[in-house]
Amino acid sequence: MTRTVIAQGTFDIIHPGHVHYLEEAAEMGDRLYVIVSRTTNVDHKEAPICPATQRRDVVAALEAVDEALLGHQEDIFAPIEEIDPDVIALGHDQYHDESAIASELERRGIDCAVERASGREPRDDELLSTRLIIDRVLDRRR
Numbered sequence: 001m002t003r004t005v006i007a008q009g010t011f012d013i014i015h016p017g018h019v020h021y022l023e024e025a026a027e028m029g030d031r032l033y034v035i036v037s038r039t040t041n042v043d044h045k046e047a048p049i050c051p052a053t054q055r056r057d058v059v060a061a062l063e064a065v066d067e068a069l070l071g072h073q074e075d076i077f078a079p080i081e082e083i084d085p086d087v088i089a090l091g092h093d094q095y096h097d098e099s100a101i102a103s104e105l106e107r108r109g110i111d112c113a114v115e116r117a118s119g120r121e122p123r124d125d126e127l128l129s130t131r132l133i134i135d136r137v138l139d140r141r142r
């Protein structure tokens with residue numbers, strides 16, 4: 001039986017921290033789907049620079065990823081219901097709470113584990129955050 005994993009995030013300006021997360025999520029099963037956040041749903045930080053379709057297409061090109069899709073505009077659990085994964089891999093710093101997600105999955109009758117991925121620390125002068133890359137650009141190209 002194929003074990004399906006879902007990862008998700010904004011993925012605006014891809015960096016090795018994203019690659020680490022998606023490779024780790026892929027290791028949790030056999031087939032990795034990635035849900036890319038709709039721009040209007042990124043309300044917990046500055047809006048992404050790149051359009052959602054561009055963010056999805058770059059994620060889809062990564063080796064660890066089998067399929068990348070745009071998230072739902074209103075109901076973030078709609079794609080989960082459709083894909084019916086075995087595992088949801090949360091990023092190390094995602095604000096979503098495992099137990100809140102687990103209880104919504106239970107309410108909707110979706111039998112799925114919720115795992116938390118590890119963070120990747122920067123080596124040397126790496127910039128492993130979209131925010132850090134944007135800050136560096138603003139600083140250097142002003």
Ligand SMILES: Cc1cc2nc3c(=O)[nH]c(=O)nc-3n(C[C@H](O)[C@H](O)[C@H](O)COP(=O)(O)O)c2cc1C
Binds near residue numbers: 043
């Ligand atoms: C289980 C799960 C499912 C999600 N599904 C969607 C979705 O359908 N549509 C969407 O716009 N965002 C979706 N998101 C993304 C978030 O609501 C939020 O924008 C995202 O966690 C941003 O994370 P980041 O700051 O790590 O990029 C989902 C997140 C989780 C944890």
Ligand SMILES: Nc1ncnc2c1ncn2[C@@H]1O[C@H](COP(=O)(O)OP(=O)(O)OP(=O)(O)O)[C@@H](O)[C@H]1O
Binds near residue numbers: 130131
């Ligand atoms: N350094 C990292 N190590 C491991 N996972 C990471 C790292 N950076 C981002 N991720 C994961 O990648 C996914 C998408 O992250 P997101 O698009 O928010 O990138 P970000 O670089 O953290 O953005 P920002 O700097 O704007 O907060 C999330 O699940 C997040 O936890």
